[in-house]
Amino acid sequence: MNKSHVLFPIIFFFTHFCTNRAADSLCPINFDYVETFPWDTSLCREPVQSACCQTLRSVFGMGLAQYLKDSSLFYLPDANTSSSCMANFQEKLFSMSIPGSLFPACFNDTTEFVNRPSTSCAGIVTVNDWTQRVYTYAPLESSCNGDLTGLTRCSLCVDAGLKVNSYLVSLHPNSTKCFFFAILYAAAIVNDYGPEDVRTASCILGLPLSSSANGKGSNNTKRKLLFGVMGGFIGTCFAVILFLVYRKWDKKKKQDLMHESYVHSMKSRVLPNSGAKWFHVAELEQATNGFLQKNMIGKGGYGVVYKGTLSDGTEVAVKQILDLESKGDDEFTNEAEIISKIRHRNLLALRGFCVTSERFKGKKRYLVYDFMSNGSLENHLFVNDKKQNLSWPQRKNIILDIAKGLAYLHYGIKPAIYHRDIKATNILLDSDMKAKVADFGLAKQSAESQSHLTTRVAGTHGYLAPEYALYGQLTDKSDVYSFGIVILEIMSSRRALDASATSKILITDWAWALVKSGRVEEIFHESIRNEGPKGVMERFAHVGLLCAHVMVALRPTIADALKMLEGDIDIPRLPERPLPLTREMLQMPFKYSSSTSEGSIAMFSISS
Structure with a gap:
């Protein structure tokens, strides 16, 4: 034989x-x-x-x-x-x-x-x-x-x-x-x-x-001897293999039970009226052609995003969470729990989830969103192609859309949600150029009866509010600061942090210097300087600087910022930017004039 x-x-x-x-x-x-x-x-x-x-x-x-x-x-x-x-x-x-x-x-x-x-x-x-x-x-x-x-x-x-x-x-x-x-x-x-x-x-x-x-x-004798030795060896190996297979099966059974328990707990956290669907991984593999590299449309610290098409023809964005053994799994749980609770036209809608554990591919976590055909705001701001430049009406509407989305997060639901990562890459644009706030992986829910949260600092350099970056104190005005940076980026098509310069220049310092020297129109990108009313455009720039003020007390709430942008309340005179920054300066209280006279600038007051 x-x-x-x-x-x-x-x-x-x-x-x-x-x-x-x-x-x-x-x-x-x-x-x-x-x-x-x-x-x-x-x-x-x-x-x-x-x-x-x-x-x-x-x-x-x-x-x-x-x-x-x-x-x-x-x-x-x-x-x-x-x-x-x-x-x-x-x-x-x-x-x-x-x-x-x-x-x-x-x-x-x-x-x-x-x-x-x-x-x-x-x-x-x-x-x-x-x-x-x-x-x-x-x-x-x-x-x-x-x-x-x-x-x-x-x-x-x-x-x-x-x-x-x-x-x-x-x-x-x-x-x-x-x-x-x-x-x-x-x-x-x-x-x-x-x-x-x-x-x-x-x-x-x-x-x-x-x-x-x-x-x-x-030689038949040698052959029989060989077969005898092989038979004994194979029998022993077979017994050992059976034992190892049983141990592996038992371990896999326990892991499956843990996995099923985790999936069940995740499902129970999704609100019944959220409309989110639980997808099978085979559906997502079919939608993305096996997660081909050519279908990848984005990649971040915790995940990769693929474009896909469901069986009914609906285009979706599938986010695969990476680093599951540490922060990535936390981000998936956090984003799944938070975004399943919110529904607003200026927040990216969640279509569903997928949690799976496969023999060959291991643990996988997916979030499925509506696909935004015009990509991220960053793709339209920082381009050299004049054909892709945003018009003034588009920039204005995008700023208002972001403000409305943040206002819903801060005041539309209880407890309030702090996004913690507002930036151009996390603002997505649909086919009608309507803006939607996306990526809630770092979002935090506020605590009842607390003015702020003290938490681990997370976010993107250049968009972090000073009091949050220095002391880890998170409030609704931490998002307002990031929103102010985004306003200035949208108005100027300039990045929050200019790394091309010898010393990195913050967009707030650059814009503040232009405003103080009476050259506010130089903040506006050259393609829109002659498009809109100068007074309205200046108002948007002033709101951006006010929102991004280093002193938290001098920043408006997102609700007041939205009213200022829409002209419903006056904008206070821009306060000086104190340096160096201290804790006391960050905590000084501030209040706004309630005057609604259109076009006027109200004085701000500081009370001790």
Whole structure:
């Protein structure tokens, strides 16, 4: 007996064959190797042994593997080609005196070797199809390459083939030939020696070799001794494997219970009226074409965002949370809990969630949002293409949209929500250029009866309010500061922090210097300087500077800022910007005039 009989008893199980003859020109496979390759023909000679059919199928499989290597095609294209190849194969065996009576028992279907994408294996036809379906599965590539003569190397290859078969069948349950496709791919593409090498054929194709090829003598005593030792070794290994499999199964069962408990708890946190849906990971893989790199539209510290299309044609943005073992999982939970509670036209709507744990891909967390066709605000502000420059009405409406979204977060729900990461990249624009505040991964809910939260500082440099950056004191006016920075960015198309200068210049310092020198119009981007009413544009710039004031007491609430922008209340005279910054300066109280005279500037007052 050959060792391949033990390691690979079911390899390449072709269940049917046909003896109908076809024209030689239809078959793309050269079967000359049947006569030259050192396979064990004694299994199919009188007396015929039970392993004969398996051996013949493995011999035919060598030809299919070579065909895959030459043409990149799995199996044969149609029934005529299959019939022709079987006829040619039968002729070669007949010339070697293999009894013709074996064929009705071993092969009886002329279409057995025709690739049917709907049922063969996950719609795979070519090597490129295989690569797209199994692109993340590296063990097959590493385990089935090189010399597979040793028992350990061959076993690793076989195990990798079984695993990738299970993976493909889990994605496409109707598949019936994924294991055979894995064998062909490993022999033809993965292994550098190719399918007609004795080491590849013996292990991957499970083809018994002749005595001369195996380098074995005919000493029956040695053979029996070898089989006895191998039998004992395999029995011991089998017992150990059973024990390890049981432990792994038990561990996996416990992990599944924990995972199910986590998923259940996540579902219970979503408000019943939120409208959020729980997606299956297969739906998201189909929507994003397997999360292809070309569909990636954004990447941040905790996640990657892909564009996708659901089965009903709806375009969505799928955010995959990374770093699940630490902060990433916290961000997913935080964003899922917070955003499921809010519904507003200027906040990015959440369509659903997905929590999954897979054998090959591990733990995955996804958030599914409406797709914003015009991307982020940053994509429109900091561009050199004049055609993409925002008009003054667009900039004005975007600022108002952001203010309304923040006002809802601060006053529209209880307890209030502080976003903590307002910036241009987190403002998304829909097809009508309506702005929506997005990315609630760092958001915090306020505590009842507390004026502020003391928390770990998080956010983006250049947008952080001073009292928050210095002392970790988070209030609604921390968001107002970031909003003021964004207003100035929108008005000027200048970044919050100019890193091109020798010393980094804050946009607030730059804008303040222009206002103090009477050159406020230089804040406006050149493309809009002649578009809108100068008084309205100056009002927006002043509100931006006021919101971004270093002293928290001198900043308006987002509600007052919105009223100032809409002209419902007056804007106080811009106070000086004190330096250096101290805690006392940050905490000085401030109140606004309630005058509503349009166009007038009211004085501000400071009370102790």
